[in-house]
Amino acid sequence: MKKLRVGVVGLGHRGRHLFKLVAMFDDKAIAAAACDIIPSNWYEKQWLSPAPLAEMFPEAEFYEDYDEMLEKANLDAVIVETGADIHAEFITRAMKKNINVLTDIPVVANLQEAEMLWKAQNETTALVSVGANPNEQKFCVLLQEFYKKGLLGKPYMMEAEYIHWSLPKSAETIHLNENGDWRKLLSPIRYCTHSLGPLLTILEEELRLVSCFGTGPQAPDSNKDDMVCAQFQTDSGCVVRLMRNGRCRAYVSGPYWHNYRVFGTEGYMEKIESMGDAHIRYNSMKELDTKLKQISGEKMPPAYANHPKAKEAGHGGMDFAMVDHFLDAVLSGGPAPISLREGLAMTLPGIYAEESCKRGGEVMRMRYPWDPDWKATFD
Numbered sequence: 001m002k003k004l005r006v007g008v009v010g011l012g013h014r015g016r017h018l019f020k021l022v023a024m025f026d027d028k029a030i031a032a033a034a035c036d037i038i039p040s041n042w043y044e045k046q047w048l049s050p051a052p053l054a055e056m057f058p059e060a061e062f063y064e065d066y067d068e069m070l071e072k073a074n075l076d077a078v079i080v081e082t083g084a085d086i087h088a089e090f091i092t093r094a095m096k097k098n099i100n101v102l103t104d105i106p107v108v109a110n111l112q113e114a115e116m117l118w119k120a121q122n123e124t125t126a127l128v129s130v131g132a133n134p135n136e137q138k139f140c141v142l143l144q145e146f147y148k149k150g151l152l153g154k155p156y157m158m159e160a161e162y163i164h165w166s167l168p169k170s171a172e173t174i175h176l177n178e179n180g181d182w183r184k185l186l187s188p189i190r191y192c193t194h195s196l197g198p199l200l201t202i203l204e205e206e207l208r209l210v211s212c213f214g215t216g217p218q219a220p221d222s223n224k225d226d227m228v229c230a231q232f233q234t235d236s237g238c239v240v241r242l243m244r245n246g247r248c249r250a251y252v253s254g255p256y257w258h259n260y261r262v263f264g265t266e267g268y269m270e271k272i273e274s275m276g277d278a279h280i281r282y283n284s285m286k287e288l289d290t291k292l293k294q295i296s297g298e299k300m301p302p303a304y305a306n307h308p309k310a311k312e313a314g315h316g317g318m319d320f321a322m323v324d325h326f327l328d329a330v331l332s333g334g335p336a337p338i339s340l341r342e343g344l345a346m347t348l349p350g351i352y353a354e355e356s357c358k359r360g361g362e363v364m365r366m367r368y369p370w371d372p373d374w375k376a377t378f379d
């Protein structure tokens with residue numbers, strides 16, 4: 001079988017992780033090339049890495065210039081792992097060369113980039129898939145399964161929170177910021193994709209209205225909201241509440257936790273992480289026993305539960321499933337496991353929410369590039 005030549009751009013901790021992950025699929029892919037403008041990221045030992053990347057992969061080509069990598073490395077696919085606010089230009093440059101893309105999230109940093117990518121889709125043969133790894137987690141797989149079986153009915157209220165313990169002097173925060181300062185600068189609500197992504201898989205409509213408030217900075221050396229809370233609504237009236245954090249002193253369930261609750265006309269489902277445990281619970285009026293039932297809440301996607309490599313691959317198996325699905329899609333000629341449209345539908349609400357927050361919570365109507373009345377500016 002043909003092996004795909006895969007390159008990674010952006011070798012922060014996430015890009016290095018994805019590069020090693022691609023190499024685990026040695027029957028489907030070759031971790032062929034990598035690129036970062038900070039060359040020490042490939043030839044020096046880095047955080048969470050047993051050895052320098054260039055030493056671990058002597059056959060791989062390393063570049064400082066992205067265009068040069070696209071030109072010379074003969075890639076079938078590129079994985080975009082640059083800072084969270086600079087993905088779009090890297091995606092577009094690969095699309096122009098018809099090189100398939102797996103991009104990390106959020107997909108775009110503003111409405112103009114959304115328009116640019118949406119148009120670029122029409123001029124490329126490349127498959128563009130969005131690396132929304134939380135959409136691969138067990139909770140999300142079961143959520144879709146229960147929804148399709150009618151166990152939840154129509155969702156009318158959903159909520160999510162993604163809280164990441166973060167103090168400026170903690171070792172983890174220092175390491176996470178060592179290559180760039182997007183984590184310090186980006187409004188927390190822009191990083192909404194891990195939370196909205198899974199919920200949107202059972203909403204058959206876009207989020208349309210948003211109102212958002214922030215707490216303001218709660219420390220003298222901070223310049224952004226410590227916590228932000230957005231409320232969204234769809235045209236049919238489903239309300240989605242999302243809480244995100246900037247700086248956070250709570251260490252409740254380890255360094256971070258993702259919680260979700262879904263209220264439907266026929267049932268209820270939640271994933272709650274607390275004190276190191278995670279639980280998925282649900283009940284349905286469609287079952288004989290309507291009491292709440294509990295399922296263990298590990299992240300491992302059920303289809304990979306017995307896979308010998310998936311467990312070692314980070315984020316409880318979600319990353320393994322994401323890369324596996326992407327490689328299979330490229331090898332089989334598509335479709336993208338998570339499409340650009342799905343990626344924009346989970347990214348743009350954060351961009352509008354940030355603007356609503358700046359306007360003191362003003363209720364704003366959101367548009368997407370596939371809407372007839374789309375425009376790349378706010379009203």
Ligand SMILES: NC(=O)c1ccc[n+]([C@@H]2O[C@H](COP(=O)([O-])OP(=O)(O)OC[C@H]3O[C@@H](n4cnc5c(N)ncnc54)[C@H](O)[C@@H]3O)[C@@H](O)[C@H]2O)c1
Nearest residue numbers: 010011012013014015036037081082083084104105179180
């Ligand atoms: N899905 C997840 O679970 C998850 C977890 C962490 C991070 N992320 C995402 O992964 C991405 C990377 O995160 P990170 O923590 O590794 O960030 P980072 O800032 O540490 O790394 C980004 C790297 O991109 C490089 N870069 C910037 N401009 C470049 C250019 N022009 N050419 C080549 N390289 C360039 C930087 O030098 C840096 O090394 C972000 O989008 C983030 O949102 C996802």
